[in-house]
Amino acid sequence: MPAAPNIPLGVRSVGRDELLKGVSIVSCHKNFTQLFWSVAGAGSFLREGRWYEQTPGSIFCYEPDSIHELTVKSDKWCYCWISFDHKHALNWLRDFDIKPGTQDMGACPESLFIEIADALQGCTLEGECRAAQLAYSLLLKASQQTHSSRPESLPSRFKALLDQRFTDPNLSLNTLSEELGVHRSTLTRQFSATYGMKPSSYLHNQRVQRGLNLLRSNKNQIQEIAHAAGFQDPNYFARAVRKATGLSPKEFQLS
Structure with missing residues (x-):
């Protein structure tokens, strides 16, 4: 072992x-x-x-x-x-x-x-x-x-865009698929086959992780932290934090 x-x-x-x-x-x-x-x-x-x-x-x-x-x-x-x-x-x-x-x-x-x-x-x-x-x-x-010797794959280009812009609350998969010039269903299928999860789940996980890091590192208002992590709705952010940790955002912030 x-x-x-x-x-x-x-x-x-x-x-x-x-x-x-x-x-x-x-x-x-x-x-x-x-x-x-x-x-x-x-x-x-x-x-x-x-x-x-x-x-x-x-x-x-x-x-x-x-x-x-x-x-x-x-x-x-x-x-x-x-x-x-x-x-x-x-x-x-x-x-x-x-x-x-x-x-x-x-x-x-x-x-x-x-x-x-x-x-x-x-x-x-x-x-x-x-x-x-x-x-x-x-x-x-x-x-x-x-x-360095071949073009970047579509899923990796898509993932790079998600990593760069996931904190934008207005970012959507439809917007990125239009920028890349492919249908959303094609992008979802290729991303899922490459990374083992749907792009919507990856985007959500990135935002939750950023939100948890922000809760740990500062004492800003929950609404401000939710927006900085990419969530439009603070209540949805609160539900996501509780699902991930078993605690409310405020409880996690003070723990």
């Missing part, structure tokens, strides 16, 4: 493999999220009946409860890998625009994989927290490299 089981990006394991031509790993069921990053050579992964070719700089992600199967295509195939077993790990990868399947990410940052392995030695809480920090850096590096 991990020393810190509740870290959403907690690293289960990490490693580096060098496989020779003709080697295959067949039908191995794994119940965790695993990311592979090719260093040299070529190989392929099987997912849902389709083979995904891997070359240096490409990554492949298996979602939890999937069957892992791979084969070597060159004289030698080298890759680094990292696995996460928290139930929300796949959502973290999706937030970095990393999805099940193959993507081209550029040169593998082998030094980061080595640092993560060093951090996990000893199975300590401090080491696992350090490994989680390094894993975040790893995913951030992958995200930066892939975004």
